[in-house]
Amino acid sequence: MPDASRAAAWDGPRRGFRIREPAVGYLFVAPAVGLLVAVLVYPALTTLRLSFSVPGGLGARHYIQLLSDPLFWQVVRQTAVFVVASVGAHLLLGLGAALAVAGPIPARGLFRVVALLPWVVPDVVAGIVWKWILNPLYGVLNDLLLAAGLIAQPLEWLTRPGLAPLSVILANVWRGFPFVMVILLAGLQAIPQDLYEAASLDGAGPWARFRFVTLPGLRKVLVVALALDTIWEVRRFGLVQAMTGGGPGTLTEVLSTQVFKQYFHFYRFEYASAMAVAMTVLLLAVSLPYVRMIMQEE
Amino acid sequence: MTRTGGRVVAASFVAALVVVLAPAIRAGEAVTLRFSNWHLVETVWGRSLREAIRIFESRNPGIRIVPEPISYAEKEARYQAECAARRMPDVVKLHNFSLAMFFELGCAADLTPFVQKESPDFLKSWYEFPIKSLTYRGRLMAMPGDYMSMVLIYNRELFRAAGLDPNRPPRTWEEFREYGRRLTRDTDGDGRVDQWGFSMPASKNPGLPLRVLPIVWSFGADFLTPDGRRSAMNTPEFREAFRFIVELATVDRVVPPGVTTFGPQDVRIQMAHRRIAMKIGSGWTYPIVNAINPQLNAMEVLEAAPMPAGRRRVTAAWLSGWIMSPHTAHPEAAWRFIKFLTSKETEKKFFEDNRVISSRKDVNVLPMVKMDKFSRVIVQELQHARLEPQIKEWPEIFDAFTTALQEAMTGAKPWERALLDGHTRVEGILARR
Incomplete structure (x- = not known):
């Protein structure tokens, strides 16, 4: 049907009910809004209500308990260490890998795919694989270190208090750096080549080009990567649960594993909900700079 | 009417017809029951259950069973979520420690009306203790499944190689410790220990209580005071038991490194590959170990013995129960399936396939059970067996204990400090009741 006649059919007199044009827009977005309400808003409100539920009504008892629970604060500290270490290492490794695969290297496509592999491995699978790699009896890492003469006895990677948190962070660094790499790679490709050429003409060496062209060019992308990765890592569950529980x-408890335990293992639904709400507040605080930057852009 | 318009009208007519006739069409279909069980993911048990399902379906052509495998550790979490959404599978299996919680949450149908429709002697085939344990506020909420005592499983060949008499397993905990030391060896002469006396699943997993409780109880200790209101983890007996378990790893070093990351399957793998000589297990151990490494010849090499005794001769009981979803659309069919699963014939099959002991008396008197070298010990020890506390807080209390145990075993804290912290946490948990 030609556009003009279609428009006429739309604007012309109708029999039966009529839908005004703005309402059509709302109708189109209604399924998506309905879905969001069902899978995001409703569970969030239910969790919030549950967190304030006390026998006979509503109250802040679970939040008071939470604030006075030493285990909660220990877990908050551990989560902070886990997130800062993981995100820091992701940024460093991700930036290094992005710089490496952005340049004119042979088999660049292959390198990019290989570097992405840890990211496509599901969280729990990565945890199980690392648990086996670090197994003190059968693990390949101890075998390699023993064969190389670097250790005399197998190390208990996941059970020694000093090693266990480090091992979990290392596994998480391996799993998570490709995400940052992909974001930074996109950022690197958006930096105009002219800037590098101009800098070279001005006598800038590789370090100066990196410092005065690459880093400023990546600033916004780095903030995005930092914010998104931090949000991801605060929520990290499967890897930690599978590796150490x-x-x-x-010693390796993080907020997400505690919420899961309190809810599903200890049946403390209200307390776990309070913990989940506290975690959400923390995440919102972490994501504020990101949101502010996006809003400034708009 | 245009051609397109005619098609639209015809399609609408067909759609309306389908909507109107769907209930009638469904009524003629077979009833479908969703059946979830952690054993479905296991090689031996999974095969046995699927065979049982096929037998049931061939005898009940109107009922179709859809198996839904689930992991042992996550079953409670998933069933709870499904129950809240009124989507729990029609029939599921749970073990005693979480049954109380499911009864309390209203996630189990009352089976009493179904039992009342059976013959008056229907329940007399079962031991009284399991029936009593699965009765909640006077109503039978689950049908008993397997019912076993935890026993000491050991490898005869490794005993012999260490100069120990394979016909004389350790009878006391001191003997057990001594046996453990002698069985911990460097068998290939490379200067590193490669065989350990004992192993246990000391990660945070639901299998640990069954292995720890016999030790704690036999030292004369308990987790709670007799009235269940306070922690008893600060008593001299408890301290002695705790220290004993910790020192198996830290002083005697008779358990493999990394013990706090082991789950039950890790320990079975170690036994199947002759890395350990003793473990705590029950009827299911032999078929699983045999499936992991048939070359071990588990049925010949492994042996079962009563748990070593301390101040008391006691062990832990394993009891599972079959529950029906309170939201099932087909309660009669679900009951028929539960009745089949708990029938003498099926329980006999489960014993033959998996070596699990039934909670039915009429199965355990069969010659095949009485003559079996493992089952004989397991049935005999049932008289000394106790169940884990069936209270809502038990998983959290035991988590506090496991945390303390891991902290002490790994040297994160001195054992006294770890135990005291655990005790304080349990006091806090009980104070909330």
């Missing part, structure tokens, strides 16, 4: 003791 939060042990030994509670």
Whole structure:
């Protein structure tokens, strides 16, 4: 049907009910809004209500308990260490890998795919694989280190108090750096080549070009990567749960594993909900700079 | 009417017809029951259950069973979420420690009306203790499944190689410790220990209580005071038991490194590959170990013995129960399936396939059970067996204990400090009741 006649059919007199044009827009977005309400808003409100539920009504008892629970604060500290270390290493490794695969190297496509592999491995699978790699009896890492003469006895990577958190962070660094790499690679490709050429003509060496062209050019992308990666890492669950279950003791517990335990293992639905709400508040605080930057852009 | 318009009208007519006739069409279909069980993911048990399902379906052509495998560790979490959404599978299996919680949450149908429709002697085929344990506020909420005592499993060949008499397993905990030391060896002469006396799943997993409780109880200790209101983890007996378990790893070093990351399957793998000589297990151990490494010849090489005794001769009981979803659309069919799963014939099959002991008396008196060298010990030890505390807070209390145990075993804290922290945490948990 030609456009003109279609428009006429739309604007002309109709029999039956009529839909005004703005309402059509709302109708189109209604399914998406409905879905968001069902899978995001409703569970969030239910969790919030549950967190304030006390026998006989509503109250802040679970939040008061939470604030006075030493285990909660220990887990908050551990989560902070886990997130700062993971995100810091992701940025460094991600930037290094992005710079490496952005340049004119042989088999660049292959390198990019290989570098992405850890990112496509599901969280829990990565945890199980690392648990086996670090197994003190059968693990390949101890075998390699023993064969190289670097250690005399197998190391207990996941059970020694000093090693367990480090091992979990290392596994998480391996798993998460490709995400940052992909974002930074996109940022690197958006930096105009003219700037590098101009800098070279001005006598800038590789370090000066990196410092005065690459880094400023990546600033916004770095903030995005930092914010998104931080949000991801605060929520990290499968890898930690599969590798250590939060042990030994509670040394590798993070907020997400604690919320899961409190809810599904200890059946403390209200307390776990309070913990989840606290975690959400923390995440919102972390994502504020990102949101502010996006709003400034707009 | 245009051609397109005619098609639209015809399609609408067909759609309306489908909507109107769908209930009638469905009524003629077979009833479908969703059946979830962690054993479905296991080689031996999974095969056995699928065979049982096929037998049931061939005898009940109107009922179709859809198996839904689930991991042992996550079953409670998933069933709870499904129950809240009124989507729990029609029939599921749970073990005693979480049954109380499911009863309390209203996630189990009351089976009493179904039992009342059976013959008056219907329940007399079962031991009284399992029936009593699965009765909540006077109503039978689950049908008993397997019912076993935890026993000491050991490898005869490794005993012999260490100069120990394979016909004389350790009878006391001191003997057990001594046996453990002698069985911990460097077998290939490379200067590194490659065989350990004992192993246990000391990660945070639901299999640990069954292995720890016999030790704690036999030292005369308990987790809670008799009235269940306070922690008893500060008693001299408890301290002694705790220290004993910790020192197996830290002083005697008779358990493999990394013990706090082991789950039950890790320990079975170690036993299947002759890395350990003793473990705590029950009827299911032999078929699983045999499936992991048939070359071990588990049925011949492994042996079962009563748990070593301390101040008391006691062990832990394993009890599972079959529950029906309170939201099932087909309660009669679900009951028929539960009745089949708990029938003498099916329980006999489960014993033959998996070596699990039934909670039915009429199965355990069969010669095949009484003559079996493992089952004989397991049935005999049932008289000394106790169940884990069936209270809502038990998983959290045991988590506090496991945290303390791991902290002490890995040297994160001295054992006294770890235990005291655990005790304080349990006091806090109980104070909330």
